[in-house]
Amino acid sequence: MVSCVWAAGDEIDTAKRIMEEALPGELERLGEGLFLLAYENNEPVGAGFFAVPAGEEAPMLGPVAVKDGYRGRGLGGLITRMLIRAAYDKGYNKQRVRTAEGTEGFFIKLGFKMTDGRIMERQGDITGDCE
Numbered sequence: 001m002v003s004c005v006w007a008a009g010d011e012i013d014t015a016k017r018i019m020e021e022a023l024p025g026e027l028e029r030l031g032e033g034l035f036l037l038a039y040e041n042n043e044p045v046g047a048g049f050f051a052v053p054a055g056e057e058a059p060m061l062g063p064v065a066v067k068d069g070y071r072g073r074g075l076g077g078l079i080t081r082m083l084i085r086a087a088y089d090k091g092y093n094k095q096r097v098r099t100a101e102g103t104e105g106f107f108i109k110l111g112f113k114m115t116d117g118r119i120m121e122r123q124g125d126i127t128g129d130c131e
Contacts, residue, residue, distance in 0.1 A: 002075065004082050007035035007047070015047035022065035023100075030063075036086075038066075038079055045070040048079040050086055058094040058121065059087045080110055084126040096121050 007015045015035035020027055033051025037044055046066040052059045061083040066075045080097075087095045097107055099118050112120035 002038060002040050002045075002078065004036055004038045004079065007037040011035070011037050011044075014044045015049075018044060018047040018067055019049070019063055019065040022067065023063050026063045026065075034086075036079055036082055038075055040070065040075075046075045046079050048083050050083050052092070056096075057092075058096045059090075059092050060096050060098065061087065062097045076106065077110065080107075081126045084110070084122070088125045094121055094123050 005011070012035050015037045016027055018037075030049055031051055031053065033049055036048040036050065038046035038048075044067075046064070048062060048064040050059055050061055061080065064076050064079045064083070066079075084095050096115075097112060097120050099107060099120055101118075104114065104120070107120050110126065111122040111124075113122065115121050
């Protein structure tokens with residue numbers, strides 16, 4: 001069974017470790033924000049990040065990272081949908097992501113459209129399971 005929680009305390013370090021292993025160097029660009037941690041059978045297997053950069057109207061979601069051995073099972077989509085839902089629930093109708101080359105298709109499936117450079121945007125709530 002998969003569950004997701006907003007990371008606190010030592011869980012933040014766990015989320016950062018998962019991100020650093022899956023996406024080396026991504027943590028360096030993150031500012032203040034919230035980490036979402038995904039567990040499968042009580043083992044941390046994925047993480048996502050949510051922040052509203054200063055002066056921006058829309059939150060930046062991601063990076064989203066899933067441990068080797070757990071990819072291709074929908075966990076990245078689940079984490080991203082939960083980040084979208086959290087942004088929408090906090091009153092942000094627009095959400096943004098910074099994509100890595102080759103990941104655009106993943107985000108297009110979730111309703112994002114390319115806007116500028118590596119930035120994609122979407123609007124509204126998300127359908128599908130967020131639990």
